Amino acid sequence: MSSSDSDALVLSDDPLHPANLIPELCRNFYQLGWVTGTGGGIGIRVGDKVYIAPSGVQKERILPVHIFVLPYPQAAPSPHTDRVFLRRPSLNLKESACTPLFWNAFELREAGSCIHTHSQNAVMATLLWQGKEFTISHQEMIKGVRVGGVARALSYLDTLVVPIIENTPNKEDLKDSMAEAMKEYPNAAGVLVRRHGAYVWGSDWEKGKTQAECLDYLFEIGVKMRQAGITTVVSS
Amino acid sequence: MSSSDSDALVLSDDPLHPANLIPELCRNFYQLGWVTGTGGGIGIRVGDKVYIAPSGVQKERILPVHIFVLPYPQAAPSPHTDRVFLRRPSLNLKESACTPLFWNAFELREAGSCIHTHSQNAVMATLLWQGKEFTISHQEMIKGVRVGGVARALSYLDTLVVPIIENTPNKEDLKDSMAEAMKEYPNAAGVLVRRHGAYVWGSDWEKGKTQAECLDYLFEIGVKMRQAGITTVVSS
Amino acid sequence: MSSSDSDALVLSDDPLHPANLIPELCRNFYQLGWVTGTGGGIGIRVGDKVYIAPSGVQKERILPVHIFVLPYPQAAPSPHTDRVFLRRPSLNLKESACTPLFWNAFELREAGSCIHTHSQNAVMATLLWQGKEFTISHQEMIKGVRVGGVARALSYLDTLVVPIIENTPNKEDLKDSMAEAMKEYPNAAGVLVRRHGAYVWGSDWEKGKTQAECLDYLFEIGVKMRQAGITTVVSS
Amino acid sequence: MSSSDSDALVLSDDPLHPANLIPELCRNFYQLGWVTGTGGGIGIRVGDKVYIAPSGVQKERILPVHIFVLPYPQAAPSPHTDRVFLRRPSLNLKESACTPLFWNAFELREAGSCIHTHSQNAVMATLLWQGKEFTISHQEMIKGVRVGGVARALSYLDTLVVPIIENTPNKEDLKDSMAEAMKEYPNAAGVLVRRHGAYVWGSDWEKGKTQAECLDYLFEIGVKMRQAGITTVVSS
Numbered sequence: 001m002s003s004s005d006s007d008a009l010v011l012s013d014d015p016l017h018p019a020n021l022i023p024e025l026c027r028n029f030y031q032l033g034w035v036t037g038t039g040g041g042i043g044i045r046v047g048d049k050v051y052i053a054p055s056g057v058q059k060e061r062i063l064p065v066h067i068f069v070l071p072y073p074q075a076a077p078s079p080h081t082d083r084v085f086l087r088r089p090s091l092n093l094k095e096s097a098c099t100p101l102f103w104n105a106f107e108l109r110e111a112g113s114c115i116h117t118h119s120q121n122a123v124m125a126t127l128l129w130q131g132k133e134f135t136i137s138h139q140e141m142i143k144g145v146r147v148g149g150v151a152r153a154l155s156y157l158d159t160l161v162v163p164i165i166e167n168t169p170n171k172e173d174l175k176d177s178m179a180e181a182m183k184e185y186p187n188a189a190g191v192l193v194r195r196h197g198a199y200v201w202g203s204d205w206e207k208g209k210t211q212a213e214c215l216d217y218l219f220e221i222g223v224k225m226r227q228a229g230i231t232t233v234v235s236s
Numbered sequence: 237m238s239s240s241d242s243d244a245l246v247l248s249d250d251p252l253h254p255a256n257l258i259p260e261l262c263r264n265f266y267q268l269g270w271v272t273g274t275g276g277g278i279g280i281r282v283g284d285k286v287y288i289a290p291s292g293v294q295k296e297r298i299l300p301v302h303i304f305v306l307p308y309p310q311a312a313p314s315p316h317t318d319r320v321f322l323r324r325p326s327l328n329l330k331e332s333a334c335t336p337l338f339w340n341a342f343e344l345r346e347a348g349s350c351i352h353t354h355s356q357n358a359v360m361a362t363l364l365w366q367g368k369e370f371t372i373s374h375q376e377m378i379k380g381v382r383v384g385g386v387a388r389a390l391s392y393l394d395t396l397v398v399p400i401i402e403n404t405p406n407k408e409d410l411k412d413s414m415a416e417a418m419k420e421y422p423n424a425a426g427v428l429v430r431r432h433g434a435y436v437w438g439s440d441w442e443k444g445k446t447q448a449e450c451l452d453y454l455f456e457i458g459v460k461m462r463q464a465g466i467t468t469v470v471s472s
Numbered sequence: 473m474s475s476s477d478s479d480a481l482v483l484s485d486d487p488l489h490p491a492n493l494i495p496e497l498c499r500n501f502y503q504l505g506w507v508t509g510t511g512g513g514i515g516i517r518v519g520d521k522v523y524i525a526p527s528g529v530q531k532e533r534i535l536p537v538h539i540f541v542l543p544y545p546q547a548a549p550s551p552h553t554d555r556v557f558l559r560r561p562s563l564n565l566k567e568s569a570c571t572p573l574f575w576n577a578f579e580l581r582e583a584g585s586c587i588h589t590h591s592q593n594a595v596m597a598t599l600l601w602q603g604k605e606f607t608i609s610h611q612e613m614i615k616g617v618r619v620g621g622v623a624r625a626l627s628y629l630d631t632l633v634v635p636i637i638e639n640t641p642n643k644e645d646l647k648d649s650m651a652e653a654m655k656e657y658p659n660a661a662g663v664l665v666r667r668h669g670a671y672v673w674g675s676d677w678e679k680g681k682t683q684a685e686c687l688d689y690l691f692e693i694g695v696k697m698r699q700a701g702i703t704t705v706v707s708s
Numbered sequence: 709m710s711s712s713d714s715d716a717l718v719l720s721d722d723p724l725h726p727a728n729l730i731p732e733l734c735r736n737f738y739q740l741g742w743v744t745g746t747g748g749g750i751g752i753r754v755g756d757k758v759y760i761a762p763s764g765v766q767k768e769r770i771l772p773v774h775i776f777v778l779p780y781p782q783a784a785p786s787p788h789t790d791r792v793f794l795r796r797p798s799l800n801l802k803e804s805a806c807t808p809l810f811w812n813a814f815e816l817r818e819a820g821s822c823i824h825t826h827s828q829n830a831v832m833a834t835l836l837w838q839g840k841e842f843t844i845s846h847q848e849m850i851k852g853v854r855v856g857g858v859a860r861a862l863s864y865l866d867t868l869v870v871p872i873i874e875n876t877p878n879k880e881d882l883k884d885s886m887a888e889a890m891k892e893y894p895n896a897a898g899v900l901v902r903r904h905g906a907y908v909w910g911s912d913w914e915k916g917k918t919q920a921e922c923l924d925y926l927f928e929i930g931v932k933m934r935q936a937g938i939t940t941v942v943s944s
Contacts (some may be wrong), residue, residue: 376668
């Protein structure tokens with residue numbers, strides 16, 4: 001594929017093209033404090049293509065030409081096979097280290113986007129909830145959360161359960177434990193990673209962003225409540 | 237009504253036209269943390285027309301063409317009658333679920349705008365004030381609050397009382413309890429909804445926004461005071 | 473004076489003209505949370521003219537045409553004399569209620585600007601320091617503070633003292649107690665008003681803004697320290 | 709050197725030219741609360757030239773023409789020799805008081821940028837960690853930190869150690885103690901200054917900014933953890 005063919009995959013006048021959305025959303029997430037220090041990011045899948053930001057770059061300064069495009073589906077890379085790309089940026093860049101984790105959301109939830117944040121609300125939630133679940137009920141924002149493959153809405157009276165997995169020195173090693181948690185909790189709207197952050201997904205980029213905002217709001221209010229000595233789960 | 241007639245209701249060069257104001261104010265509210273995760277919003281009434289944002293959309297990305305226009309006054313929808321619109325956006329959108337609650341402010345207070353926030357300051361206030369009232373006195377910001385139908389200003393020495401109602405699984409069910417609280421507290425400048433947020437209104441969009449900012453400031457400082465062990469109501 | 477003559481006092485291409493600066497700085501202060509709900513603001517004096525924003529308007533939406541211009545010096549209004557203006561906006565607006573308090577800074581400190589904030593850091597400082605002084609030492613930011621008529625810099629080892637006066641139901645009544653505090657504390661860089669906010673000044677608009685930022689930073693860190701049980705004044 | 713020759717050193721259409729980057733980054737840092745009240749800033753070195761902002765100016769309002777350019781390397785000024793400049797702004801400005809401290813990073817770490825913040829997270833960290841080291845382990849963000857001359861990455865399991873030096877009344881006096889700490893801690897990614905802030909560096913402007921964000925995130929979460937009674941260093 002020639003370079004100009006490849007660029008055509010990420011150059012578009014449409015502000016809603018994934019290669020335009022990823023830079024814009026990452027600036028948004030930077031202002032929310034989710035992706036400072038090059039951490040965090042978003043992967044978007046539209047049909048048979050996945051768009052992913054580079055690893056180790058300032059997330060609020062990504063440009064469309066920095067975006068990787070990958071065919072979907074594809075098998076995970078192995079000792080004998082590499083990851084397949086439709087486009088690599090013409091720079092010395094590597095795809096986001098979150099790629100295998102985003103893939104979990106695409107494969108196990110048919111997600112159209114997956115967002116990874118280093119939000120301090122998420123990290124504090126994993127420090128104050130020492131077990132393997134963050135739980136909260138009786139918050140209006142819970143009604144914004146969609147769970148399961150059919151995107152079912154929760155009720156205000158439902159208890160939201162977000163599984164917490166343990167962090168690992170290498171991000172690649174998170175892939176299996178995240179997948180395991182997603183299978184054990186088929187209704188999970190996201191996965192918390194202890195002392196690290198959260199992965200949240202949705203059927204498209206809008207739903208992914210909305211879910212990330214709802215969950216982060218709930219992590220934040222949950223942390224405030226626990227620190228104020230208020231229980232977060234009310235038995236109805 | 238033809239589509240172009242309908243669009244004329246929301247397309248205007250005037251930045252103060254309600255269909256331009258709603259998108260701008262919602263971006264403002266997003267930055268304040270009031271309307272993340274598609275929650276919250278604002279309804280504006282100018283004379284015999286009401287302008288309302290859609291339900292379930294990202295509030296910071298609303299466009300004028302997304303705005304619903306409704307005639308005012310009109311009876312609440314019933315099992316036999318639908319809500320009446322002058323304009324529906326040509327998209328698969330539903331009007332904000334807050335519509336009946338905004339209507340409370342228009343009907344019971346002759347309000348020109350009503351703002352709904354999911355502000356964490358409001359939610360924390362409803363968690364720390366477990367009864368049916370949030371109260372605070374001796375704060376300069378209280379002087380910014382307008383109460384009652386005649387928009388009377390409060391004194392620095394007055395005690396501001398904001399009624400707190402219980403949240404319900406369905407937003408429609410809040411309409412009656414909000415109306416009841418507004419009648420029981422004719423001087424209320426807004427209504428808090430436990431574990432949910434706040435509804436605040438004003439005689440026009442500016443007053444509504446100003447009132448929402450004053451009250452949110454007072455919820456925030458009230459929460460800080462209570463958490464620091466400082467009483468919020470001083471007996472003069 | 474004709475309307476066009478009057479407009480010439482506030483219409484300028486120079487971004488540093490006071491009538492352009494006041495709107496810009498108020499947007500800045502809004503983002504800092506200092507002037508929400510129409511509270512707070514800034515008055516600028518350049519030579520024999522004082523520029524002041526209107527009362528009761530959204531501070532982040534002021535336009536140059538909204539600015540009042542007053543001759544300086546002039547006597548305070550009395551039962552028999554009105555305040556004198558070079559320009560009033562052609563709208564139903566009243567000058568900021570802070571005008572007499574800004575005048576204190578112009579007259580007693582020869583200030584070129586005076587900023588009033590409702591910052592919650594300032595209010596919390598007045599709640600946690602129950603006496604008539606806020607004090608802090610051994611903070612690098614103290615070196616940014618300028619005190620006294622000769623704009624002397626403080627040392628890192630100095631104790632910054634900011635007098636706290638009691639709030640009054642009417643802002644006009646604050647004028648005398650603020651003036652008294654400024655005379656009693658000739659080195660004060662600003663005055664805190666209990667349960668209300670702060671007044672801070674400087675020899676020009678830049679110095680006023682810088683001083684307001686330094687003091688607000690010190691109120692914020694002081695509140696955090698006291699809440700963490702750390703004393704704010706170290707005996708050297 | 710004529711004035712136009714001198715201006716050529718700071719006027720460029722390239723947004724990544726240091727004289728364009730410094731103003732932009734300082735606006736960014738202002739929004740993060742790192743450089744209010746004229747405090748803090750950034751120095752950038754590209755090859756044999758160092759670019760530095762003025763002292764005592766509003767950091768969010770710097771223009772390219774305000775930037776100082778210095779040849780690198782050069783000896784520290786002494787009683788008999790002045791600092792050497794390739795360009796001084798044609799205004800009554802003095803170079804940032806941080807210049808000798810930035811020089812430490814350039815000389816001892818071959819840094820391409822050095823950032824100084826007055827972040828309250830950094831100051832609170834120095835108040836809650838009363839010894840000479842801030843330490844934290846088991847945080848994903850630690851993996852973003854680069855240590856030592858070869859920019860080695862830390863593991864999630866490593867303990868990050870940031871030395872804390874005591875503040876001094878005169879910034880010049882910090883130069884030696886900062887250099888001493890950098891030699892004693894060859895793997896330090898930055899230096900905290902008690903009751904003052906932090907100095908952080910990187911091999912170029914991007915790495916410096918990234919490191920400053922990573923460390924500030926860790927100071928913030930460390931302070932939150934300690935205040936919640938959670939130990940920040942886990943023994944593996």
